[in-house]
Amino acid sequence: MSVTLTLPHAWQPRDGAGEPVEAVVEYADLAVRLAVLAATSAAEMDEVLLAAHVKVLGMVTEDRGLSTAAVLAGQGRPVHVEVHRDAETWRLLLQQVVKDARSADGRASSAGWTEPRADQVLFGPAGEHGEAYGLRVVPEAGRLRLRARAGAVAPDRFAALTAMYWLVLEAMAANPDGDALAALLPPEERQLVLHTLASGGTVDYGTDTVDALIHAQAVRTPDAVAVRCEVGTLTFRELDERANRIAHHLAQRGAEPDSLVGVCLRRGPDLLPAFLGVWRCGAGYLPLDPDLPPERLRLMVEDAGCRLVITESAQLPLLEPVAGLQRVLVDQDRAAIAAEPATLPQPRGGPQRLAYVIYTSGSTARPRG
Numbered sequence: 001m002s003v004t005l006t007l008p009h010a011w012q013p014r015d016g017a018g019e020p021v022e023a024v025v026e027y028a029d030l031a032v033r034l035a036v037l038a039a040t041s042a043a044e045m046d047e048v049l050l051a052a053h054v055k056v057l058g059m060v061t062e063d064r065g066l067s068t069a070a071v072l073a074g075q076g077r078p079v080h081v082e083v084h085r086d087a088e089t090w091r092l093l094l095q096q097v098v099k100d101a102r103s104a105d106g107r108a109s110s111a112g113w114t115e116p117r118a119d120q121v122l123f124g125p126a127g128e129h130g131e132a133y134g135l136r137v138v139p140e141a142g143r144l145r146l147r148a149r150a151g152a153v154a155p156d157r158f159a160a161l162t163a164m165y166w167l168v169l170e171a172m173a174a175n176p177d178g179d180a181l182a183a184l185l186p187p188e189e190r191q192l193v194l195h196t197l198a199s200g201g202t203v204d205y206g207t208d209t210v211d212a213l214i215h216a217q218a219v220r221t222p223d224a225v226a227v228r229c230e231v232g233t234l235t236f237r238e239l240d241e242r243a244n245r246i247a248h249h250l251a252q253r254g255a256e257p258d259s260l261v262g263v264c265l266r267r268g269p270d271l272l273p274a275f276l277g278v279w280r281c282g283a284g285y286l287p288l289d290p291d292l293p294p295e296r297l298r299l300m301v302e303d304a305g306c307r308l309v310i311t312e313s314a315q316l317p318l319l320e321p322v323a324g325l326q327r328v329l330v331d332q333d334r335a336a337i338a339a340e341p342a343t344l345p346q347p348r349g350g351p352q353r354l355a356y357v358i359y360t361s362g363s364t365a366r367p368r369g
Contacts, residue, residue, distance in 0.1 A: 021148045021155055023162040025169070028142030033173035040176070041091055043098050046072050046124070049139045050081065051090070051097040052168045053123045058085045059164060059183055069133070071124030072101055078122060085181075090172040093180045119152070137165075160189045209351055211279045215240055215344065229268055239273055241342040246277025246310070248340035249333075251348075253326055255308055257282030258354045262301055262309035264288035264319065270330045274310045282348030285356045294318045296367070300359050301325065304369055 027034070038048045050070055057068055061083075069078035081100045087093035122133040134152035138145045146162055153161065163186035171184055185193065208216070217226075218240035227234040234242070255261050261278045263285050265271045278285040286306050288297050297318050301309065308326045309319060319325060330337070359367040 020150050021153060021158045023146050023158065025144040025146065025162055025165045026142065027144065027166070027169045027173075030169055030173040031142055034169065037091070037094065037172060037176045041094050041098070043094055044073060046139050047098050047101060048094060048172070049144060049169075050101065050123055051094040052165060052172060053137050054081060054083055054097055055093060055168045055180065055184075056161070056164045057083050057121065059185075060161065067100075069120060069122045069124075070101060071122070075124075078124070081123075087180050089177045090180045091176045094176075160186055163189070207351060209279075211243075211276055214276065227269060227272055232269060234269055234273075239276070242273035243276035243280055244342050244344055245337050245340040246273055246328075247280035247345045249328065249337045250277060250281040250283065250308065250310075251345060252340075253308055253328060255281045255283045257348050259283045259308075260286045260304050260306045260354070260357060262286045262288050262304075262306045262311075264290055264297070264309055264311040264315050265330065266290055270312070274330070278310070279355070280345055280348070282353060284354035287356065287358060288318075290315050290318060294320075296362070298322055300367070300369070304357055 034048050035045060037043075038045050041048075050072065053070075054068065063083075067080040067082045070081045071078050079101060081097060084093060084096045084100075087096055117132065117134070119134050121135045121137070123137045123139075125138060131149070133149070135146070135148045138147070144165055146158070146165070148158055164184060167184040167186065171178060171180075214226075214236070217224075218236035222237035222240075223235050225233050226236040226239040250261060255278070259282075261281075261283045263271070263274050263278065265274060275285055286300065286304050288300065288309070288311075294317070300306075301319065301322050307324060308328065310328045310330065311319065312329055312331045316327070316329075319327070328337075357369045359369050361367065
């Protein structure tokens with residue numbers, strides 16, 4: 001995990017040059033409502049502003065597992081606060097940020113702290129090293145002051161960034177229990193994302209399925225590496241033949257076109273052949289992550305009407321008890337699968353067939369397929 005957030009390349013001037021830029025986000029007319037949010041959440045005002053800062057950073061970069069440097073009241077040096085993206089409400093986001101900031105107090109030196117760089121972000125008073133950061137967001141009375149070093153943020157991106165801070169603070173003040181997952185973009189930025197960047201030419205990809213394209217690649221380059229994982233590799237020929245054998249085996253076990261076959265395997269050399277094998281017997285797959293709670297896995301299997309699952313011995317306890325569920329074990333049944341033909345089965349799939357069923361997160365209600 002990186003200890004501080006690196007500025008996205010898209011922010012930076014194309015020529016890498018430019019002057020320092022500075023702007024002020026006035027929020028004095030929101031201060032009372034933001035103070036109420038702080039008081040009702042057992043938080044400080046600078047932690048509310050830090051939560052807004054975290055939300056903005058989460059909207060402008062896709063990088064995961066990153067944090068922003070932050071200096072809050074009573075702290076002597078920056079700590080690292082994660083850029084959260086999963087909080088459903090502003091109050092929950094604030095709680096996550098408060099937990100991070102307070103648990104991080106005094107932890108900076110032991111968390112892999114490095115000296116600040118020009119591509120990193122700081123929230124809080126600048127201090128003696130403030131000029132070293134590419135972007136600084138400094139809370140003041142009734143306003144946030146944003147300052148970027150020369151070459152760190154392009155002027156047009158800086159204007160959009162400043163507007164995002166205001167929009168986030170406004171949303172937090174308007175409804176602390178409102179949607180914190182939504183992207184809050186100024187009108188010109190929304191136009192850029194939804195229209196300018198979203199429009200372009202079209203490409204005709206033909207009617208071949210993914211499965212057919214992989215088989216065609218196996219014919220062209222049978223010895224090229226198709227799958228690489230920690231325990232080894234599979235060539236396109238091996239991938240193709242394993243998928244064919246699994247397809248024949250599944251068909252023998254009753255898999256039919258547009259039926260569902262569960263796949264409960266960890267990432268490894270058996271996973272991709274299993275998915276392709278399901279398609280080649282005409283069925284769709286139901287991904288079953290072994291790291292999910294057993295109750296959720298059983299709910300998904302039963303709700304989807306899945307009667308056949310590809311798995312391995314280690315995962316069997318996760319699928320017990322599900323009445324009438326057949327199991328193909330890639331470890332115990334390996335010899336039986338290997339005895340099946342390596343040739344393509346009779347075509348049973350196609351573009352109109354079911355490909356897969358995936359379930360919602362179910363964070364607020366029963367998950368749905």
